[in-house]
Amino acid sequence: SSEFKIAVIPGDGIGHEVVPEGLKVLEAAIEATGTDASLDFTHYELGAKRWHETGEALTDQELEELRGYDAIFFGAVGDPDVPSGVLERGLLLKMRFGFDHYVNLRPTKLFAGVESPLANPGEIDFVVVREGTEGPYTGQGGVLRYGTEHEVATEVSVNTAYGVERVVRDAFARAQSRRKKLTYVHKHNVMVHAGHLWRRTVEKVALEFPEVAVDYLHTDACTIFMVTNPSRFDVIVTDNLFGDIITDLAAAVSGGIGLAASGNINPDRTAPSLFEPIHGSAPDIAGQQKADPTACVLSAALMAQHLGLDDVAELIESAVEKDLAARGGAIRSTSDIGDALAGLVAG
Ligand code: IPM
Ligand code: MN
8 A cells, every 4th residue: 555645734814714625525536546545644634824923935945855755735925914935935835946846736627517618618628838937037127226116027927948848748748648738928029038948849759749739829819718718629738927817817718727736846856846726815704604616626636636536536526426416506614525525425
């Protein structure tokens, strides 16, 4: 039997409400499938409270400790009483960068029974491979003449040949095992340095995947198609910031961020991957059991898949499918949905 060590970081706000439901459903699925694996969860209290107490979001020592786990299960980050960026950079991005999560995987699917805000959504089933370690997220840049009328703020997008190529190759491989269609999204009509590096890289890696049809969209045009014809997408690969933006839109057209899961993946497995719902800490509804834990539960399925527990992942997904199909307009609490999913998993 295999034992997996999982670090659990609920984080802030609704993270504390959805994470227990994700774990509940995951454990129920392991039990129901009779999978010969055990998960050993270690909880970390990181986030706003801890930052207020110590001034630290995540120490270097904790980062090194987390490196020893098989995976990290994360809730949400962000708090209105902490300056914007402190926890995001100090906790979540520190792990994404520190653990080389270069594939930020964001599957988008319109499940049966789920209402899309689009009048004619058609079939929506695509994955966004968002680059996770470069682009405008690295913190390069700075401020000159701070606070004066002549202040200049730059936010530099870093794109390396190595970093772009590895994520593009990963996306091609995913397209190859899906419907064999890859759309790369950038803005090379304006961002001519980074954009053309992406273009050349896609053209080069495409030679290794002759069966995959490739097309290109400027990011702005991509947002149009995501609303007018989302069925055209199979795999999308894009940079860190464009990927952040289009995956919120992708979530919106496929039933909302309450359903959108993600994996921050280190495909080389040199460090633990991290699984989290795409949504944030939602301070406006935190503590009220109003959050939909489905995104978190689906993130647990992605984690199971990453650990090689494919039956567990499939069972969780089919439970979510059933629950969504039966849901109608009913409003249920966070734990009611978690209990329902655990029940469906148990059969
Ligand atoms: C996301 C979030 C994060 C991001 C924030 C919280 C740093 O919006 O996971 O999409 O911008 O990547
Ligand atoms: Mn985001």
